Amino acid sequence: MAFRIYTKTGDSGTTSLIGGTKVPKSHLRIEAYGTVDELNSYLGVCHDLIEDKPTKKILAEIQDRLFTVGSCLACDPEKEPGLALPDLRQDDVLLLEKEIDRMTAELPEMKSFILPAGHPTVSHLHVLRCICRRTERCCVRMGYEGIQVEPLVIIYLNRLSDYLFVLARYIGQQLGAAEVPWKPRING
Numbered sequence: 629m630a631f632r633i634y635t636k637t638g639d640s641g642t643t644s645l646i647g648g649t650k651v652p653k654s655h656l657r658i659e660a661y662g663t664v665d666e667l668n669s670y671l672g673v674c675h676d677l678i679e680d681k682p683t684k685k686i687l688a689e690i691q692d693r694l695f696t697v698g699s700c701l702a703c704d705p706e707k708e709p710g711l712a713l714p715d716l717r718q719d720d721v722l723l724l725e726k727e728i729d730r731m732t733a734e735l736p737e738m739k740s741f742i743l744p745a746g747h748p749t750v751s752h753l754h755v756l757r758c759i760c761r762r763t764e765r766c767c768v769r770m771g772y773e774g775i776q777v778e779p780l781v782i783i784y785l786n787r788l789s790d791y792l793f794v795l796a797r798y799i800g801q802q803l804g805a806a807e808v809p810w811k812p813r814i815n816g
Contacts, residue, residue, distance in 0.1 A: 656770050660777070661701035663763045668694040670756050677749045678799060686727055690788065693720050697781050701767070716780050724787040731798040740809040744796070747805035753796035760789040 668691055675687040696716050744754030764785040770777045800807060 656766070656773060656775055657701060660763070660766045660770055661698045663759070663766050664694055664698040664701060667756070667759045667763045668698070670752075670759055674749070674752050674756050677752055680799070680802060683795070683799070686723075689723070690791075693784065697784065700778055700781055716778065716784055718780065721780070721784055721787050724784075724791045728787075728791050728794050731794045735794070735797050735801060738797075738807075740811075742797075743808040743810055745808045746800050747803050749803060750796050750800040750805055753792060753799060757789050757792035757796065760785060760792055764789060 671687060671691055671694065675684055675691070678684055678687070693716065700716060744751055744757075764782060767777050767782050767785060771782070797807065
């Protein structure tokens, strides 16, 4: 018999964390890992739009790390998960920093704020960056509301959004897309 995608166990508006604890689907922990899933899905869109093979390799690794982040957020910290879960490491943050530094070295200095525009792929990367920032805010909110979240998760998401900003600029340069500077309207 084929695996069924529907279980009907969530029809009452609850779901189970890894460890078995039932929580409402509106629980901040569920929102957090759901937002990580959205981030990962949109990262897949951007991965498919980008042709640079080294960048695609990094993005595939980031997608794997986002599954790790999601599994971390899906766990009840009060219970043993009953299965081995992947772990997020400081090296994962360092990889993002190394990539940020590598791309930044190839980019012109920014002299103003830039608009998230210039090429469809660049614009998609900026949307991805915004989803990442929302994911980070959701995880930070967990901590402020007394819901345990691994500090490295927040650090990783923060660095990932920085990476995505630089990646948007880097891919724009590869595509020959001009950066669109923000020219604020000043009332005189």
